[in-house]
Structure formats: C-alpha cells, structure tokens
Amino acid sequence: MAMSARVEKIIEPEPQASESLVETAYPNGENESEPTEVKVSQLAAKESNDLPRPGNEGQAEEVSAVTDPAPQVSTTQAPITQPQITENSAGDLLKIVKLSFYFGDNQVLKDIDMPIRANAITSLIGPSGCGKTTLLRCFNRMHDLYPNNHYEGQILMEGRDILDKGEDLIWLRSRLGMVFQKPTPFPMSVYDNIAYGLKLRKITNKPLVRDLVEKALRQANLWDEVKDRLKESALGLSGGQQQRLSIARSLAVSPAVLLFDEATSALDPISSAKIEEMMVELKKEVTMIVVTHNMQQAARISDYTGLMWLGSLVEFGQTTDIFTRPKKKMTERYVAGHFG
Amino acid sequence: MKPHRGRIWANRLALSLATASALFGLTLLAIILFDIVKHGLSSMNWALLTEDPAGPMGGGGLKGAFLGQAMLTLVATLVGAPVGILAGTYLAEYGRGKKISKVCLSLCDLAMSLPSIVVGIFVYSILVKPFGGFNGWAGSAALAIIMIPLVTRTTESMLTMVPWTLREAALALGSPYHQVIIKVVYRKAASGLLTGVLLAIARIAGETAPLMFTSFNNNYFELNMSRPVPSVTVSVYQYAGSPYEAWIGQAWAAALVVTVVVLFLNILGRLTVKWKS
Numbered sequence: 001m002a003m004s005a006r007v008e009k010i011i012e013p014e015p016q017a018s019e020s021l022v023e024t025a026y027p028n029g030e031n032e033s034e035p036t037e038v039k040v041s042q043l044a045a046k047e048s049n050d051l052p053r054p055g056n057e058g059q060a061e062e063v064s065a066v067t068d069p070a071p072q073v074s075t076t077q078a079p080i081t082q083p084q085i086t087e088n089s090a091g092d093l094l095k096i097v098k099l100s101f102y103f104g105d106n107q108v109l110k111d112i113d114m115p116i117r118a119n120a121i122t123s124l125i126g127p128s129g130c131g132k133t134t135l136l137r138c139f140n141r142m143h144d145l146y147p148n149n150h151y152e153g154q155i156l157m158e159g160r161d162i163l164d165k166g167e168d169l170i171w172l173r174s175r176l177g178m179v180f181q182k183p184t185p186f187p188m189s190v191y192d193n194i195a196y197g198l199k200l201r202k203i204t205n206k207p208l209v210r211d212l213v214e215k216a217l218r219q220a221n222l223w224d225e226v227k228d229r230l231k232e233s234a235l236g237l238s239g240g241q242q243q244r245l246s247i248a249r250s251l252a253v254s255p256a257v258l259l260f261d262e263a264t265s266a267l268d269p270i271s272s273a274k275i276e277e278m279m280v281e282l283k284k285e286v287t288m289i290v291v292t293h294n295m296q297q298a299a300r301i302s303d304y305t306g307l308m309w310l311g312s313l314v315e316f317g318q319t320t321d322i323f324t325r326p327k328k329k330m331t332e333r334y335v336a337g338h339f340g
Numbered sequence: 341m342k343p344h345r346g347r348i349w350a351n352r353l354a355l356s357l358a359t360a361s362a363l364f365g366l367t368l369l370a371i372i373l374f375d376i377v378k379h380g381l382s383s384m385n386w387a388l389l390t391e392d393p394a395g396p397m398g399g400g401g402l403k404g405a406f407l408g409q410a411m412l413t414l415v416a417t418l419v420g421a422p423v424g425i426l427a428g429t430y431l432a433e434y435g436r437g438k439k440i441s442k443v444c445l446s447l448c449d450l451a452m453s454l455p456s457i458v459v460g461i462f463v464y465s466i467l468v469k470p471f472g473g474f475n476g477w478a479g480s481a482a483l484a485i486i487m488i489p490l491v492t493r494t495t496e497s498m499l500t501m502v503p504w505t506l507r508e509a510a511l512a513l514g515s516p517y518h519q520v521i522i523k524v525v526y527r528k529a530a531s532g533l534l535t536g537v538l539l540a541i542a543r544i545a546g547e548t549a550p551l552m553f554t555s556f557n558n559n560y561f562e563l564n565m566s567r568p569v570p571s572v573t574v575s576v577y578q579y580a581g582s583p584y585e586a587w588i589g590q591a592w593a594a595a596l597v598v599t600v601v602v603l604f605l606n607i608l609g610r611l612t613v614k615w616k617s
Contacts, residue, residue, distance in 0.1 A: 140512055142511070142512065145508070169514075170516065178512040180512075184506050184509035186524050187524070196510075200514055200519070
C-alpha cells in the first residue's frame with residue numbers, strides 16, 4: 001500500500017459543523033419528496049454508537065488523507081456546475097483515493113478518485129466490463145477471497161484505510177453489507193436467515209433478536225408479507241421477496257453502507273419498483289452504492305452518479321448533472337444510449 | 341429428397357440399437373432379480389434371521405451373519421462417511437481449483453474403480469497378518485477404504501453444485517469461511533450428501549471379497565470385533581459352494597435379503613434427493 005502522502009487530518013465530523021446542513025453543499029437532485037436534510041451531528045452520533053470495532057483504535061485518530069483533498073471528480077472546464085464535494089468532507093462517508101486494482105497483471109481499475117456521500121445513493125453506471133462491479137467489490141474486500149489480485153491506493157472510511165492489509169475483514173463486512181444480483185436466501189427459515197448475521201455477532205438474547213429481525217424485515221418492506229411465515233423456508237418466497245430478504249439480512253446487523261450489485265436486474269418491474277422505493281426510504285439510515293445497468297434506475301433513485309469506462313471513472317457528479325448537463329462528450333453519448 | 345430419407349433411416353437404426361441395448365441390459369437384470377426372488381422365497385423363513393447356524397441337514401439360520409454384517413457396515417460408515425465428507429469438503433471448498441485437488445479427484449476416481457479384492461488383500465497385510473488373525477476391525481477398515489472415495493466424490497460434486505454466490509453472500513455478512521460451510525453450504529447440499537452416504541452404504545453392504553481376507557467368517561455368534569465376525573455375504577459364498585441342499589437354499593434366501601436391503605438403500609437415496617427439492 002503506497003502511502004505516498006500521509007497527512008494528519010481528522011475526517012470525523014467536528015462538532016461545530018453539526019449546525020450547518022449538508023444540504024447547502026449538496027443540493028439534492030432527484031428526490032424532492034425525500035427528507036434529505038441530514039445533519040452532520042446525526043451522522044456523528046450514528047457512527048459513534050455503532051458496533052465496536054476491534055483493534056486500530058489508535059490509528060483512527062491519525063487519518064491518512066491525501067494532501068490535495070480535492071478528489072479529481074472531473075477535470076472540467078465548467079467549475080460552476082461542479083458539485084462542491086470537497087468543501088464538506090465531513091459528509092463523505094467513504095473516500096476513494098487513487099484506487100487501482102489488478103487481477104494478476106491485468107489492471108482493471110485505474111486511478112479512481114471518488115467520494116461517497118453519507119446517507120445518499122451513489123450509482124455506478126457504465127457498459128459491461130467497465131469495472132463497476134469490481135469497484136463495488138473493493139469496498140467489502142470480496143476480492144480478497146480469490147488469489148492473485150491486489151489493490152493500490154486507498155478507500156478511507158471513518159478515518160481508516162479499509163484496504164489496509166491488517167484490516168479486520170469480518171468487522172469490515174459487517175459495516176458494509178452487500179446485496180447480489182441473484183437473491184441469495186440461505187437454506188433455512190425466513191427468521192433464521194435474518195438471525196444468521198446477528199448470531200455471528202453473538203447477539204443471542206431471544207427477545208432482542210426477535211425485535212431486530214422484525215425491524216430489519218420492516219425496513220426491507222417485507223414484514224407484512226412474511227410475518228405469518230417466519231418459520232417457513234426462505235426458499236419458498238418469490239424472487240422479489242427473496243431479494244428483499246437478502247437486503248433485510250444485511251440490514252439486520254446495522255451496516256453503515258449497503259452495496260447493491262445489480263440487485264434488481266433479475267427481478268420483474270413490480271419487484272424492482274418495491275426495492276427502489278425501499279432504498280429511497282433507507283437513505284435515512286444507510287449509505288448506498290448501487291451498480292446498475294439500468295440508467296433509468298440510476299436517474300430515478302440516485303443522488304450521485306459515476307460513469308465508468310474501461311476501468312476509469314469518466315465523470316462523477318450529481319445525478320441530475322450527469323443526466324442533463326454532462327461535461328464529457330462520452331457521458332453525454334452514454335446516457336443518451338449511443339453506446340454501451 | 342434422398343439425403344432426407346437417409347437421415348430418417350439413420351435415426352431409426354440408432355434408435356433401435358439403443359433400445360435393443362437397453363432392453364438387453366434390463367432383461368439380464370430382471371432375470372437375476374427373478375431368479376433370486378424365486379429361489380430365495382422358497383427357502384425364506386423367520387429362522388433365517390433369528391436362529392444360529394445348524395448342520396447341513398437343515399434348520400437353523402444366519403442370525404449372527406446378519407448382525408455381524410450390520411456391525412461391520414456400521415463401523416465402516418462411522419469412519420468412512422465423516423472422512424469422505426471432510427475430504428470432499430477440502431476438494432470442493434478450500435482446495436477448489438488448486439492443482440492438488442485435481443490430482444486428488446483423479447486418484448479418487450481411480451480408487452473407486454479399484455477391485456475390492458485388492459483392498460481386501462491390502463488390509464490383510466496391514467491389519468490381519470501383523471495382529472495374528474482375522475478380525476472384525478480389519479473387515480470394517482476394508483469397507484471404509486472402499487467407502488471413502490465414493491463419499492468424497494459425491495460430496496465434492498454436491499458441494500460444487502451449491503451456487504458460489506451463496507457463499508459470497510454469507511461471507512459478505514462477515515462470517516468466517518468454516519461457518520459458511522457448516523451453516524450454509526452443508527445445509528444447502530444436505531440431501532445430496534445424505535444420498536451419497538446412503539449409496540456408499542448400499543455399495544459396501546454387498547461386498548464379499550474384502551471381507552474374506554479380513555473379518556473372514558464365523559459359524560458361531562460373535563460380536564467381538566477383535567475376532568472373526570460372521571457376515572452374510574461370505575456365508576452366502578460358503579453355503580452356495582457347499583454340496584448341501586439346505587445350505588444352498590439358505591444362501592439363496594440370504595442373497596435375497598441382501599439384495600432387498602441394497603435396493604431399499606438405493607431407493608431411499610434417490611428419494612432423499614427428490615424429497616428435498
């Protein structure tokens with residue numbers, strides 16, 4: 001891990017900042033109806049009372065951040081329309097810094113810099129094979145399951161580099177949940193599916209588990225459909241229900257981030273719509289990163305959008321800008337459906 | 341038109357050859373089963389299962405042999421099934437895609453087609469001769485050696501059939517890999533694993549050759565595994581080769597019982613797969 005420029009910088013939100021609404025720096029594009037005013041103080045509270053993280057307590061203070069805090073979102077000629085992401089770094093839950101990723105000698109991600117705003121949906125679009133999913137799987141280190149690949153650069157979260165070799169992956173994966181393209185119900189009852197992650201975290205107090213299971217199922221808009229069949233096998237649910245079950249399972253362990261890997265592409269339009277609706281509601285509690293092939297979906301639900309092409313981030317910005325006022329010719333052509 | 345007609349005839353020829361071969365095979369099987377049932381039923385009685393062997397003049401039964409065989413099979417299964425499942429788990433999970441597991445799988449296939457008498461002689465040389473005599477442990481060891489590659493192979497293929505994304509989903513929740521295997525992968529493959537074990541039991545329950553060199557046989561009721569243990573299959577072999585009418589009849593009846601048990605295990609194995617899915 002090349003720590004070329006190590007600067008001591010506290011990324012954790014400072015108390016003074018809590019008064020200012022993040023809203024000012026991040027005018028919301030798409031979802032006017034949603035309560036998007038997220039106070040930084042809430043964020044701070046949320047982060048502090050989360051699950052205990054093992055080790056590295058001291059390191060959390062000394063944050064490795066890059067000297068130039070401006071993420072190279074887009075080298076653009078029109079600075080006025082550029083989202084001023086850098087001005088309020090306290091709102092960024094994650095920060096990708098000069099990330100490259102290699103399968104063997106093959107470089108599949110090239111020098112990606114990108115912020116991920118807290119309590120927002122960030123979508124990654126681009127043609128097949130552009131590296132969206134590869135990038136998504138960097139966040140929870142899924143690549144570590146397979147040999148012969150390596151990361152360069154950093155992904156900063158709460159003041160630590162989650163790509164660090166010594167990172168506790170079990171902790172990390174409980175903070176960043178993932179939902180896959182195909183529903184992945186475990187071969188057990190609906191209830192046990194949700195309780196699985198809780199048991200991993202040694203939460204075994206029965207009434208508490210029951211409450212958490214119900215809460216997660218409600219968050220995933222699934223409770224009403226399954227409340228009478230909690231003891232039945234999860235494999236008997238419909239595809240859309242199974243996918244919401246997978247989401248509920250991730251939510252049960254209260255992650256900070258949910259990663260969606262084309263989570264609705266195998267579902268019918270009605271099931272997809274339910275999940276989209278749920279995601280927008282969930283913004284209050286989690287930050288979401290969504291890989292999608294469906295540009296309409298990206299436009300509908302996400303606050304920020306990044307277009308990827310051949311392993312590079314072509315353009316990143318607010319979803320409205322990407323879809324209506326793209327700065328790069330390639331973005332314009334892609335969102336218009338000329339290629340990809 | 342012509343080539344078209346040619347293809348029709350080629351198709352008919354292939355179809356009739358295939359059908360004839362299938363019928364031939366099935367007919368042989370039917371004759372064997374029919375023969376066993378016909379001869380077996382005529383000598384079948386309760387005494388076969390409940391009495392100790394008697395002289396060649398008739399009467400008596402093979403109680404000890406049935407119990408002995410059950411015990412040999414049970415001990416072999418208690419050793420062979422866990423070892424086979426763990427080996428299969430290594431090949432399908434930890435060693436997936438590695439060169440060593442490919443080599444192991446090939447060796448496994450080789451071991452599956454190993455003549456069982458070779459296993460018998462091998463065990464004879466390590467567990468019978470050094471210990472001064474035939475014994476039940478050696479019999480179970482020989483059966484377990486036959487069982488392990490069978491269970492390993494089925495476990496490996498059943499675990500490989502579990503979608504990889506299911507493991508990723510469990511790992512993405514922060515589970516350690518061994519928990520993913522035990523709580524998710526095994527559960528998903530449970531019926532397949534059970535089938536594999538049942539079919540392997542069915543296979544070893546009917547073995548004769550490896551027992552002849554190991555547990556041998558015993559005309560007395562003997563459940564001490566350190567001594568020669570009676571078994572049905574070896575008894576059938578000895579009785580069938582004897583000149584006495586009554587023993588030959590008992591051999592048929594015992595063969596019928598073994599066949600029915602093996603058939604039952606096979607059907608049970610197939611049903612387990614259907615019942616789960």
